[in-house]
Amino acid sequence: xxxxxxxxQPLRRQAARFPFERALVMAVAAVVGLxxxxxxxxxxxxxxxxxxxxxxxxxxxxxxxxxxxVEWLHLLAERLAAAHWHLEFAATAALVLVAAAALDALxxxxxxxxxxxxxxxxxxxxxxxxxxxxxxxxxxxxNGTFTQTEGxxxxxxxxxxxxxxxxxxxxxxxxxxLIVRFSPESGGHGVVEVIEAVHKRDAPIRGRVALWKxxxxxxxxxxxxxxxxxxxxxxxxxxxxxxxxxxxALPRSETSLLLAAGAGAGIAASFQAPLAGSLxxxxxxxxxxxxxxxxxxxxxxxxxxxxxxxxxxxxxELRMVSWSLTHPSExxxxxxxxxxxxxxGLVYVRFVxxxxxxxSALRLRPELRxxxxxxxxxxxxxxxxxxxxxxxxxxxxxxxxxxTFGVLALTLIFKLxxxxxxxxxxxxxxxxxxxxxxxxxxxAAFGKVAHVALPxxxxxxxxxxxxxxxxxxxxxxxxxxxxxxxxxxxTGSYQIVLPLLVACGAAVAVVQGTLGGSIYTIGARRRxxxxxxxxxxxxxxSVEQASTRWSxxxxxxxxxxxxxxxxxxxxxxxx
Amino acid sequence: xxxxxxxxxxxxxxxxxxxxxxxVDRSATARSFARPAQTLMADDDLRSAVQKLAEMKAAEAxxxxxxxxxxxxxxxxxxxxxxxxxxxxx
Numbered sequence: 001x002x003x004x005x006x007x008x009q010p011l012r013r014q015a016a017r018f019p020f021e022r023a024l025v026m027a028v029a030a031v032v033g034l035x036x037x038x039x040x041x042x043x044x045x046x047x048x049x050x051x052x053x054x055x056x057x058x059x060x061x062x063x064x065x066x067x068x069x070v071e072w073l074h075l076l077a078e079r080l081a082a083a084h085w086h087l088e089f090a091a092t093a094a095l096v097l098v099a100a101a102a103l104d105a106l107x108x109x110x111x112x113x114x115x116x117x118x119x120x121x122x123x124x125x126x127x128x129x130x131x132x133x134x135x136x137x138x139x140x141x142x143n144g145t146f147t148q149t150e151g152x153x154x155x156x157x158x159x160x161x162x163x164x165x166x167x168x169x170x171x172x173x174x175x176x177x178l179i180v181r182f183s184p185e186s187g188g189h190g191v192v193e194v195i196e197a198v199h200k201r202d203a204p205i206r207g208r209v210a211l212w213k214x215x216x217x218x219x220x221x222x223x224x225x226x227x228x229x230x231x232x233x234x235x236x237x238x239x240x241x242x243x244x245x246x247x248x249a250l251p252r253s254e255t256s257l258l259l260a261a262g263a264g265a266g267i268a269a270s271f272q273a274p275l276a277g278s279l280x281x282x283x284x285x286x287x288x289x290x291x292x293x294x295x296x297x298x299x300x301x302x303x304x305x306x307x308x309x310x311x312x313x314x315x316x317e318l319r320m321v322s323w324s325l326t327h328p329s330e331x332x333x334x335x336x337x338x339x340x341x342x343x344x345g346l347v348y349v350r351f352v353x354x355x356x357x358x359x360s361a362l363r364l365r366p367e368l369r370x371x372x373x374x375x376x377x378x379x380x381x382x383x384x385x386x387x388x389x390x391x392x393x394x395x396x397x398x399x400x401x402x403x404t405f406g407v408l409a410l411t412l413i414f415k416l417x418x419x420x421x422x423x424x425x426x427x428x429x430x431x432x433x434x435x436x437x438x439x440x441x442x443x444a445a446f447g448k449v450a451h452v453a454l455p456x457x458x459x460x461x462x463x464x465x466x467x468x469x470x471x472x473x474x475x476x477x478x479x480x481x482x483x484x485x486x487x488x489x490x491t492g493s494y495q496i497v498l499p500l501l502v503a504c505g506a507a508v509a510v511v512q513g514t515l516g517g518s519i520y521t522i523g524a525r526r527r528x529x530x531x532x533x534x535x536x537x538x539x540x541x542s543v544e545q546a547s548t549r550w551s552x553x554x555x556x557x558x559x560x561x562x563x564x565x566x567x568x569x570x571x572x573x574x575x
Numbered sequence: 576x577x578x579x580x581x582x583x584x585x586x587x588x589x590x591x592x593x594x595x596x597x598x599v600d601r602s603a604t605a606r607s608f609a610r611p612a613q614t615l616m617a618d619d620d621l622r623s624a625v626q627k628l629a630e631m632k633a634a635e636a637x638x639x640x641x642x643x644x645x646x647x648x649x650x651x652x653x654x655x656x657x658x659x660x661x662x663x664x665x
Contacts, residue, residue: 538658539622543615546624546657547638547649 020115025254025296027122028244029261033300034129036237036265037307038136043214043233045139050222051389052146054168055156059146072145079141086133086310093127100124118248125244133311152393153224157385165224165385166378172223173374173427176216177367180428186213189423189431190231192523194238194263195285198256199529204246205259210239217428224388226377226418227429230270234430237262237304260285261297265304267432267482271318272309276486277301283479284520318392321399323466323493327457331502337446337464338471338503342510344412344442345475348435349511349519351416353526355424366426373425377418384414391415391437395469398444401462405448412441431519435476436469443468466491470500475507478518483507614639617646621654628654 053060063072100123104116157165180187186209197203210232217232241262245255260281268277281297282289362369380387386394386407394411397403403411419434447464458464466487474483483504488497511518517525613636615624628636628651635650 537622538625538654539620541621541657541661542617543619543621543624543638543649544617545661546621546653547617547647548653549647550645 021250021254024118024122024248025250025258026299028241028248028250028258029296029300030303031122031126031129031244032237032241032258032262033265033268033303034126034307035132035240036233036262036300036304037269037309038129038132038311039214039236040230040233040266040269040304040308041311042132042136042139043218043229043236045136045143046214046218047222047229047390048143049139050172050218051153051156052143054172054223055153055160055164056146063145075145076141079144080138083137083141085137089130089133093130096123096130097127121247122244125240129240136311153389153391154386154393157224157381157388162382165381165388166375169220169224169378169381169388170371170374172219173225173377173422173425174367174371176219176225176427177370179212179216179219180370180426181366183209183212185209186216187426187428188213189429189520189523190217190233190235190266191263191284191430191432191520192527193235194259195520195524196527196529197238197242198259198285199524201252205235205239205242207239207243210236213428217430220374220422220427220429221389223374224378224381225374225422225427225429226387226389226391226415226434227422227427228431228433228436229390229429230267230432231430232428233270234263234266237264237266237300256286257293257296258300260293261300264297265300268301269304269308270433271486271490272305273486273489274298274301274305275489276482277304279482279485280479283482284477284518318490319396319399321462321466321491323463323491323496325463325495325499326460330457331499333450333454333458334464334467334499334503335506337443337468338506339510340446341439341442341468341471341503342475342507344438345435345472345507346511346514348416348419348438348472348476349515349522351420352423352431352519353522355420359421359424360426370425370427373421373427376421380414380418380421384410386411387415387418390433395437395440398440398465399462401444401460401465403444405445408441408445408448412438412445415441432473432477435473435519439469439472440465441468442472463496466496467499467503471503471507474504475511476519478508478512478521480504480508612637614645615649616641621657624649625654 062068100120103111103119185193185206190213193205197205213235214232217227217229221227221229238259239262241258242255245258250258263285264277264279264281266277267280268274271277278294278298278301281301282293286293359369359373364372377388384407394403398408415434415437419431423429423431444461444465446468447458447461450458450464451461469490470483470487473486474480477483480501484497484500487500488494515522613627613631613633615627615636615638617638617640619627624636628634635648637645638647638649640646
């Protein structure tokens with residue numbers, strides 16, 4: 001045997017043991033994270049476009065078809081030329097494709113055909129994901145050519161005529177309902193569908209559905225419907241995971257793991273919070289903390305955050321807040337806030353599911369129901385305009401302490417109503433973001449009251465908004481760690497962890513004790529999903545519960561000796 | 576039982592076989608046939624109980640309380656039944 005072969009033999013033996021399946025799952029998780037990150041950016045930009053078209057109609061029409069057309073085209077071309085093209089994205093995509101092709105040509109004889117095909121399809125999916133950056137860039141540049149305002153939808157609304165406030169949500173909801181009619185699976189919240197796909201056999205999420213859902217949800221949210229934008233992103237992440245794992249013929253356990261990773265990536269990218277996204281996947285979607293599942297989920301979340309950070313310049317629209325604990329005895333006050341947040345989460349879950357039940361019982365065409373829902377939301381918006389849309393700018397204002405108690409309380413109550421009506425009338429949209437919003441309003445309002453009542457202990461009322469955000473999310477979704485980590489990541493302050501843990505724990509206890517399920521599990525159960533952790537495990541039962549006690553046996557059984565195996569040998573069997 | 580302590584177990588089938596077997600001396604006591612008793616504690620969880628039964632290749636085991644007194648018997652069927660009851664009541 002030549003020396004070279006003898007030397008390389010142990011290495012080859014190692015290579016033969018290489019966990020190919022595991023590596024493939026990790027690769028798919030990274031691709032899913034990539035899609036999650038890009039989808040979050042694309043979706044946020046698309047919402048902005050819808051907002052511009054609806055609320056700045058005249059300006060946009062002028063630019064596209066009217067007198068300003070030529071100047072606008074010049075401006076667009078100029079902006080496109082100046083935009084960050086990130087050619088490394090295209091280069092990476094090309095490199096991935098070339099590598100896959102090379103593997104196909106060179107390794108075709110050594111590797112099984114099946115595995116080569118699998119690698120090729122993962123590479124293709126990754127390249128496609130990277131390529132999605134360019135439509136995003138175009139949309140962003142398009143948005144940038146119109147007069148910009150700071151402060152999102154609220155600022156747009158202030159400058160728009162009042163009748164538009166009422167009409168726009170109705171039009172958006174109507175268009176979305178038409179899409180849902182065309183593609184029925186695209187209704188719903190997003191997370192519930194992913195949970196269903198994880199826990200049910202034969203419930204895959206189709207990629208096409210996710211695209212339609214994104215479009216429909218973009219219309220609803222962009223036009224002022226009160227829902228979260230993380231739902232469609234989660235759904236899209238799940239759809240990519242589901243499609244890829246079906247295509248690669250992965251086993252069911254890996255498929256559900258990747259579905260959860262996709263969902264976590266959606267949350268991670270929406271909030272720029274990789275830890276919260278990972279915990280969301282484990283706590284809510286999988287409902288299981290198996291260490292073996294950790295790596296792919298974390299990889300997907302990190303990829304998502306890195307991608308969306310690279311695309312959007314490293315930030316979500318949710319502003320970072322600084323946070324510090326002034327007095328240790330404040331913890332007791334935070335406990336009270338936690339209980340209140342639990343109550344708020346409870347009311348939120350009840351309202352959303354109640355509205356869904358009531359409104360779906362109405363004998364109306366779904367399109368008409370959605371349009372009516374949009375009208376109602378628009379009318380609510382006339383009273384409290386901050387409830388329209390995702391409300392990120394209002395959350396930022398609450399965190400910065402710019403809102404008065406009256407505005408906070410009014411917005412809190414009407415946001416509850418508006419979100420219930422929007423989601424209840426069948427419009428697609430997320431239910432996570434509204435919970436964050438409610439928490440910010442509740443916390444800020446609570447902080448104002450506490451500041452007046454206990455001026456010596458409580459220094460800043462705004463700190464309570466941050467804790468409230470985490471606590472209401474924890475309560476509504478029954479995921480305490482997700483709530484804690486999300487706010488920890490958004491504030492970047494370690495001190496917040498203690499009050500957050502107290503508040504989130506209390507909120508979860510309140511909701512768990514009264515409802516016994518979260519906004520997701522109740523929705524999933526209604527769709528006929530058997531959640532895996534519904535019953536006790538074998539390790540939760542004791543031997544005593546399974547044993548037959550001797551005292552229950554009739555006396556005769558013992559004396560005749562016919563039950564020798566189950567009766568005590570009081571007298572040794574004679575003879 | 577020896578002063579309240581368990582000496583061993585013997586199954587109905589084994590007793591019957593012994594009766595029918597002409598080679599067995601009529602004066603043999605149960606003690607000479609009994610296998611060492613396999614026991615579980617009453618507060619063990621069922622997961623470890625199943626593991627132990629599988630390791631011992633046994634179909635049943637005596638259940639002891641904390642003082643070491645036998646209080647009953649646990650069988651494979653009993654474990655399945657307890658689990659079914661617990662999951663159904665949810």
